[in-house]
Amino acid sequence: MSFTFPAPAAGSRIVALGHYQPSRVVTNDELATMVDTNDAWIRDRVGIAERRIAESESVADMATFAAEKALANSGLTAADIDAVFVATCSSADRCPNVAARVSARLGIAAPAAMDLNTACSGFCYGLAAADHAIRAGASRNALVIGAEKLSDMTDFTDRSTCILFGDGAGAAVVSAADEAAIGPVVWGSAPERGDVLVIEGWRPYIYQDGQAVFRWATTALAQHARLTCERAGVATKDLAAFVAHQANTRIIDGIVKRLDLSNAVIAKDIVESGNTSAASIPLALSKLVETRAVPSGAPVLLFGFGGGLTYAGQVVRCP
Amino acid sequence: MERTQVVEGLAEILEEVAGVNPDDVAEGKSFTEDLDVDSLSMVEVVVAAEEKFDVKIPDDEVQNLKTVGDAVSYILKSNA
Numbered sequence: 001m002s003f004t005f006p007a008p009a010a011g012s013r014i015v016a017l018g019h020y021q022p023s024r025v026v027t028n029d030e031l032a033t034m035v036d037t038n039d040a041w042i043r044d045r046v047g048i049a050e051r052r053i054a055e056s057e058s059v060a061d062m063a064t065f066a067a068e069k070a071l072a073n074s075g076l077t078a079a080d081i082d083a084v085f086v087a088t089c090s091s092a093d094r095c096p097n098v099a100a101r102v103s104a105r106l107g108i109a110a111p112a113a114m115d116l117n118t119a120c121s122g123f124c125y126g127l128a129a130a131d132h133a134i135r136a137g138a139s140r141n142a143l144v145i146g147a148e149k150l151s152d153m154t155d156f157t158d159r160s161t162c163i164l165f166g167d168g169a170g171a172a173v174v175s176a177a178d179e180a181a182i183g184p185v186v187w188g189s190a191p192e193r194g195d196v197l198v199i200e201g202w203r204p205y206i207y208q209d210g211q212a213v214f215r216w217a218t219t220a221l222a223q224h225a226r227l228t229c230e231r232a233g234v235a236t237k238d239l240a241a242f243v244a245h246q247a248n249t250r251i252i253d254g255i256v257k258r259l260d261l262s263n264a265v266i267a268k269d270i271v272e273s274g275n276t277s278a279a280s281i282p283l284a285l286s287k288l289v290e291t292r293a294v295p296s297g298a299p300v301l302l303f304g305f306g307g308g309l310t311y312a313g314q315v316v317r318c319p
Numbered sequence: 320m321e322r323t324q325v326v327e328g329l330a331e332i333l334e335e336v337a338g339v340n341p342d343d344v345a346e347g348k349s350f351t352e353d354l355d356v357d358s359l360s361m362v363e364v365v366v367a368a369e370e371k372f373d374v375k376i377p378d379d380e381v382q383n384l385k386t387v388g389d390a391v392s393y394i395l396k397s398n399a
Contacts, residue, residue, distance in 0.1 A: 045359060196378075212378045215362045250359055 006137035011180025014172045014319045017286035018069025020062050021168040022054040035159035042163045047249025051166030051274030053151045059091040060101035062169035063147035074173035083112040083139040085129050087122025087146045087278035120245045120306025122278030128185035130174045145171040146278035155205040166274030170282025183232030186224055187312035197307045218254030225303050232315035239264040240298030245305050246270035246280035265293050294318045325391045332367040346388035
């Protein structure tokens with residue numbers, strides 16, 4: 001027996017993005033009526049001014065709305081999509097998975113449909129999965145979605161966590177390309193330290209040891225981000241933008257301090273969106289593209305990190 | 320190394336990381352109460368101290384370092 005594989009693609013590229021956030025804004029002042037906290041404290045510790053909370057939308061709803069916009073922006077139709085990857089750690093429903101639900105709602109016929117969970121680093125893992133599938137010839141046009149409803153898993157009596165999270169979704173259409181516009185992924189984890197950030201059991205709440213996560217993120221990740229640029233053949237000073245997982249402005253600043261990013265726009269969507277886990281990178285990137293803050297074709301470093309403790313990043317050309 | 324040298328080194332770190340006036344740094348001072356160092360800045364202080372003094376200060380040790388004096392003792396004990 002000898003296997004024959006479909007013709008591989010030279011590379012893949014992000015063609016377009018889209019995002020969705022619930023309309024309900026929760027300000028720091030509103031949280032201060034629920035727990036002992038205040039606006040100045042939250043802004044100073046994590047850099048968040050407000051976040052969006054889903055009242056009626058499910059993870060699949062938000063994923064669908066974001067994917068619908070990405071598809072419209074790409075010029076492709078549902079009929080063109082042959083694979084759907086959804087990064088999420090907060091879908092209340094296990095089966096059918098979010099990817100299947102999104103596909104059914106958008107009329108995508110018979111796609112490969114999978115959810116993947118690496119918590120906050122999920123979008124970059126999903127993007128790598130799509131890129132690899134396309135370069136292996138297993139897909140031509142894929143949807144990669146990060147969607148989260150962390151408010152379902154947030155203890156709104158715990159002032160150390162309830163100030164952090166928000167809900168939302170971001171999506172990218174990724175297509176085969178003659179020249180690679182998604183660079184090699186650098187991915188990995190520190191599994192022995194996984195217990196510093198957990199969402200465990202049935203009807204769970206998020207728990208984290210904030211100091212331990214902060215320490216890992218500000219000390220361990222810059223070297224992986226630098227390696228991601230090296231593998232892509234891009235000097236950090238030539239990056240047009242840095243879109244890190246939006247966990248905490250002080251983590252982002254800590255990573256930035258260790259890299260030469262003097263010419264890069266530093267995404268800080270966390271200020272108005274909070275930490276939306278796997279949705280944060282596509283949300284922030286989609287907004288940068290929408291506001292034309294980064295020129296088309298310019299190199300952008302995406303770097304996700306979070307529960308696991310997992311991380312993944314790649315340099316992509318801005319759509 | 321003398322205790323005063325460690326205090327001086329910590330004062331430099333505290334100034335850089337959290338903008339603490341070096342004149343305010345003394346062994347009896349509490350990081351959070353007296354010097355207004357928040358929990359995340361404390362992590363940055365610890366990371367910088369590890370480099371400066373070539374010691375390891377694990378996550379679960381950080382909460383025991385309440386005062387500058389606690390940190391000095393830990394660093395000297397680890398260096399011994």
